[in-house]
Amino acid sequence: MNSPRSGSQAVERAIAVLACFEGGPSDLTVSALAARTGLAVSTAYRIVQALVRGGLLERDERTDCYRVGPxxxxxxxxxxxxxxxxxxxxxxxxxxxxxxxxxxxxxxxxxxxxxxxxxxxxxxxxxxxxxxxxxxxxxxxxxxxxxxxxxxxxxxxxxxxxxxxxxxxxxxxxxxxxxxxxxxxxxxxxxxxxxxxxxxxxxxxxxxxxxxxxxxxxxxxxxxxxxxxxxxxxxxxxxxxx
CATH class of the missing domain: 3.30.450.40 (GAF domain)
Structure with a gap:
């Protein structure tokens, strides 16, 4: 039986996405973030968009990559x-x-x-x-x-x-x-x-x-x-x- 979706799970997934930028490439695609975290691409995309709205990540429109935000x-x-x-x-x-x-x-x-x-x-x-x-x-x-x-x-x-x-x-x-x-x-x-x-x-x-x-x-x-x-x-x- 799958564990119910919770607010804490969403936070943990967001932390996992942000951790992908530590000590590694500064620009990553959603697919790369999904592969690094083990999340589905659709899930990683939703988390990334929330982080972009909060200014924690930002998107490079030229490369469609994401980087740490201001x-x-x-x-x-x-x-x-x-x-x-x-x-x-x-x-x-x-x-x-x-x-x-x-x-x-x-x-x-x-x-x-x-x-x-x-x-x-x-x-x-x-x-x-x-x-x-x-x-x-x-x-x-x-x-x-x-x-x-x-x-x-x-x-x-x-x-x-x-x-x-x-x-x-x-x-x-x-x-x-x-x-x-x-x-x-x-x-x-x-x-x-x-x-x-x-x-x-x-x-x-x-x-x-x-x-x-x-x-x-x-x-x-x-x-x-x-x-x-x-x-x-x-x-x-x-x-x-x-």
């Missing part, structure tokens, strides 16, 4: 550090409006770069501008920006990134990466405390055809200026990456 990222902030996001959120929103790109702040947690806050621009926003909730430290723009400015021992932890690449990031002051399909470019600068230790990274990303080399050169100085202001406020909120 509401879930915001809910994760307290588990990373007890901070007042108002200390740096205004800087991110101001930068986002100026660049007309989503400005995100990320930190290192459990050897990955975790996005803890994203400020969307009032215009020209698209889903490509939102980074994954958890990205590889050694191959994401925010992760590499943090890694490059850490200690020599911490830099060895980013084995995906060649030492020469980290040297270049330190020299130019920012990291840049392309997505696997080479359509989305991400750019990030380190957020350094008063002692020059990386506390996080400030990043933007967009379709490569929009985030051109010329635009990157134009926006990096503004990003570094905002990162410097944020660094003053995050000095005790997040541990330095050493």
């Amino acid at each position: 509401s879930l990222i915001s809910l994760a902030v307290p588990s990373l550090a007890r901070i007042d996001t108002e200390s740096f959120a205004p800087h991110l929103y101001s930068l986002a409006a100026r660049l007309r790109l989503t400005a995100s702040f990320g930190v290192v947690k459990d050897d990955v770069a975790v996005t803890v806050f994203s400020a969307r621009p009032p215009e020209r926003f698209c889903a490509h501008q939102v980074p994954g909730a958890r990205q590889p430290l050694g191959s994401s723009a925010m992760g590499m920006a943090i890694l490059a400015f850490g200690s020599a021992s911490s830099r060895r932890g980013g084995s995906v990134t060649a030492p020469s690449d980290l040297d270049r990031i330190r020299r130019v002051g920012y990291a840049a990466t392309l997505s696997e399909d080479r359509e989305v470019r991400a750019v990030a600068v380190p957020v350094l405390d008063a002692h020059g230790q990386p506390r996080g990274a400030l990043g933007v990303q967009a379709l490569r055809r929009r985030l051109t080399d010329d635009l990157v050169r134009d926006i990096v100085p503004s990003m570094r200026g905002v990162a410097a202001r944020i660094g003053v406020n995050t000095g005790t909120a997040f541990p330095a990456f050493r």
Whole structure:
């Protein structure tokens, strides 16, 4: 006899769907989520749509894949550090409006770069501008920006990134990466405390055809200026990456 359907069962299934995004691919189809959770595709679809309505997941209309949504990222902030996001959120929103790109702040947690806050621009926003909730430290723009400015021992932890690449990031002051399909470019600068230790990274990303080399050169100085202001406020909120 099958157990009756209950509210707790629905919650457990939703948790199972969300758990599929931890430490793995940042974008998944409904079919992939169904296969990972053992749910029927129709059941997985209903759960995914509910999570999208709640902002916990969001859909990429181009690929029909789903990724962690901004509401879930915001809910994760307290588990990373007890901070007042108002200390740096205004800087991110101001930068986002100026660049007309989503400005995100990320930190290192459990050897990955975790996005803890994203400020969307009032215009020209698209889903490509939102980074994954958890990205590889050694191959994401925010992760590499943090890694490059850490200690020599911490830099060895980013084995995906060649030492020469980290040297270049330190020299130019920012990291840049392309997505696997080479359509989305991400750019990030380190957020350094008063002692020059990386506390996080400030990043933007967009379709490569929009985030051109010329635009990157134009926006990096503004990003570094905002990162410097944020660094003053995050000095005790997040541990330095050493």
